[in-house]
Amino acid sequence: MAQEKIVRIANGQGFWGDSLMAPIRLIEDGPIDYLTLDYLAEITMSVLQKQRQRKPESGYATDFIDLLKIIMPQCQQKGIKILCNAGGVNPRACVDAIKSTLQEMGMSGIKIAMADGDDLLPQIHELIDGGEPFTNLDNGGSISEIRDRITSANAYTGAEPLVEALKQGADIIVTGRTADPSLVLAPLMYEFGWAEDDYDKKAAGTIIGHLLECGAQSTGGNFTDWRDVPDFAHIGYPIAEVSADGSFVLTKHEGSGGLVNEDTVASQLLYELGDPENFLSPDCTSDFTSIQLEQVGENRVRASGIKGRAPTDSYKVSMSFANGYRVLGQLTFTGPDAVAKAELGAEIIFERCAMYGKPIPEDKRFVEVFGNAACYKGAIADPVQPSEVLLRVGAKSHDREQLEILGREIAPLVTAGPIGVTGYAGSRARPTEIIGYWPTLVKKSKVTTRYIVEEI
Amino acid sequence: MALVKLFDIAIARSGDKGNNSNIGVRARSPELYEFLKKELTEERVKKHFEKICFGKVTRYELPNLRAFNFIMEQSLGGGGTETLLTDAQGKVHGLALLHMEMDVPDALLV
Numbered sequence: 355m356a357q358e359k360i361v362r363i364a365n366g367q368g369f370w371g372d373s374l375m376a377p378i379r380l381i382e383d384g385p386i387d388y389l390t391l392d393y394l395a396e397i398t399m400s401v402l403q404k405q406r407q408r409k410p411e412s413g414y415a416t417d418f419i420d421l422l423k424i425i426m427p428q429c430q431q432k433g434i435k436i437l438c439n440a441g442g443v444n445p446r447a448c449v450d451a452i453k454s455t456l457q458e459m460g461m462s463g464i465k466i467a468m469a470d471g472d473d474l475l476p477q478i479h480e481l482i483d484g485g486e487p488f489t490n491l492d493n494g495g496s497i498s499e500i501r502d503r504i505t506s507a508n509a510y511t512g513a514e515p516l517v518e519a520l521k522q523g524a525d526i527i528v529t530g531r532t533a534d535p536s537l538v539l540a541p542l543m544y545e546f547g548w549a550e551d552d553y554d555k556k557a558a559g560t561i562i563g564h565l566l567e568c569g570a571q572s573t574g575g576n577f578t579d580w581r582d583v584p585d586f587a588h589i590g591y592p593i594a595e596v597s598a599d600g601s602f603v604l605t606k607h608e609g610s611g612g613l614v615n616e617d618t619v620a621s622q623l624l625y626e627l628g629d630p631e632n633f634l635s636p637d638c639t640s641d642f643t644s645i646q647l648e649q650v651g652e653n654r655v656r657a658s659g660i661k662g663r664a665p666t667d668s669y670k671v672s673m674s675f676a677n678g679y680r681v682l683g684q685l686t687f688t689g690p691d692a693v694a695k696a697e698l699g700a701e702i703i704f705e706r707c708a709m710y711g712k713p714i715p716e717d718k719r720f721v722e723v724f725g726n727a728a729c730y731k732g733a734i735a736d737p738v739q740p741s742e743v744l745l746r747v748g749a750k751s752h753d754r755e756q757l758e759i760l761g762r763e764i765a766p767l768v769t770a771g772p773i774g775v776t777g778y779a780g781s782r783a784r785p786t787e788i789i790g791y792w793p794t795l796v797k798k799s800k801v802t803t804r805y806i807v808e809e810i
Numbered sequence: 811m812a813l814v815k816l817f818d819i820a821i822a823r824s825g826d827k828g829n830n831s832n833i834g835v836r837a838r839s840p841e842l843y844e845f846l847k848k849e850l851t852e853e854r855v856k857k858h859f860e861k862i863c864f865g866k867v868t869r870y871e872l873p874n875l876r877a878f879n880f881i882m883e884q885s886l887g888g889g890g891t892e893t894l895l896t897d898a899q900g901k902v903h904g905l906a907l908l909h910m911e912m913d914v915p916d917a918l919l920v
Contacts (some may be wrong), residue, residue, distance in 0.1 A: 395890075396890060397890065400891075415920070476869055492828045493828070576901075578821035617821055620836050621821060621823040621836065622823070623834075624823055624835075624836070624872075624875070624877055625825050626826065626877055628879075628881065630870050630872050638827060642872060642875075643873070644874065657863075680894060682894050683831065720894040722896060725853050728897075730864050730902070730905075732860055733906040733910075734906070746894070748892075788891070789892075790891065791828060791892070793828055806821045
């Protein structure tokens with residue numbers, strides 16, 4: 355009897371800045387067929403747009419080029435295909451950089467695909483004038499509030515163009531804001547020939563993507579029972595061994611650190627989850643209440659039974675906009691009475707700001723007494739009086755000058771405040787621009803995705 | 811009955827979506843899931859986070875994973891890209907929840 359076909363997918367990058375060791379070890383330490391890399395977070399697209407405005411050939415995740423230099427020879431030798439969203443807001447420039455880098459390395463016979471069409475910024479005003487509402491999904495706000503301040507707008511596009519690129523033999527696929535799980539779903543649809551309307555299987559592929567996209571968070575990272583997790587330094591990144599019916603085993607390479615059990619996998623299933631029965635992605639609607647988990651071996655958890663439904667007729671859109679400024683400074687206060695002195699310190703600073711004729715409204719002030727259960731505010735009993743705390747003090751405003759005054763009035767507390775003020779490290783706190791986040795939707799019919807395959 | 815912290819009967823993970831955080835809570839046994847279904851209500855979670863969460867708390871059930879998903883609206887000081895909070899993305903909201911104290915029947919504690 356022919357052996358059952360298994361496709362092994364691993365994700366080696368959970369965010370831009372994740373450990374370089376992860377993808378390198380995934381490739382070296384055991385078999386995988388596909389490597390996905392996720393570089394883009396909500397804020398990243400806006401940062402990349404800014405870079406591109408300053409320098410037209412930038413606007414993508416440059417880390418990917420450095421990584422390719424290290425891993426591409428082995429990937430070619432082992433036939434590992436790479437899918438990543440490193441293209442950011444400029445996939446064209448990213449692909450050009452990949453081609454020239456690989457050519458400089460003397461490599462050839464590699465097909466590189468670029469998938470884009472997600473960037474809505476060039477036609478955003480046309481879309482708004484054409485009647486797309488772009489209502490804020492979180493607070494119901496109207497796009498007219500921000501339309502003159504939009505700095506990026508990207509649709510989370512789906513797996514389909516990537517499947518087509520794989521059919522044409524792509525070895526590396528570079529996308530813009532393709533939805534994270536679609537990077538994982540695409541190779542599974544391609545390998546197993548899953549139909550466009552086979553929503554149970556597409557949901558399975560999407561949920562695999564969800565499990566893989568935050569790297570080691572499904573293999574023991576950020577896990578409640580952290581003492582049970584061996585060898586964090588060599589933690590293995592997740593690998594899904596997927597069967598044609600969409601069931602899969604989540605595991606990690608043998609010999610790596612970390613832990614895969616029903617608890618670590620369930621924890622990651624719950625991460626950044628909304629309504630579990632209606633997990634929306636461009637490819638399908640997935641039902642997280644249908645997943646059955648079963649430990650089938652050491653560091654091996656099988657998932658099956660996943661159900662899905664047709665997707666909606668919209669893409670989610672991540673927009674960013676200029677939303678004024680913020681400033682944040684810090685000072686250390688030592689005891690006795692560290693907390694009381696820090697709270698007084700903040701009061702003094704805000705009173706000084708008012709003395710310049712630039713009072714900061716209370717709802718725009720920020721005060722955090724770090725060391726006094728700042729992250730657990732009200733959720734745990736008051737801690738023992740700490741011997742030292744960090745005052746983090748700042749504000750948000752559309753008036754930059756107001757914030758400059760605040761930044762200037764932090765250091766004087768060292769000499770003009772209560773005793774025990776220290777730790778004024780570094781330079782004066784300066785206002786920085788706030789990038790506002792505007793989650794919204796766009797009709798799929800308004801977005802044209804495309805792909806191109808090129809060969810070196 | 812024994813007064814325990816949620817740590818003893820559940821695990822948790824939290825993260826962000828805009829200005830909302832979510833906390834996934836998984837009971838350590840099927841019996842504890844049934845117990846928490848009665849005890850770990852939206853009201854109780856909202857009260858626990860009254861100085862962190864300024865909006866609505868919604869609970870979803872995932873019996874297949876012995877788990878609940880709590881959405882906590884307006885709990886991140888403006889959200890990941892705007893907030894000045896140290897815990898900008900609600901990364902430790904899950905741990906904050908596990909500090910909750912609860913009376914649990916002895917038979918459910920193993």
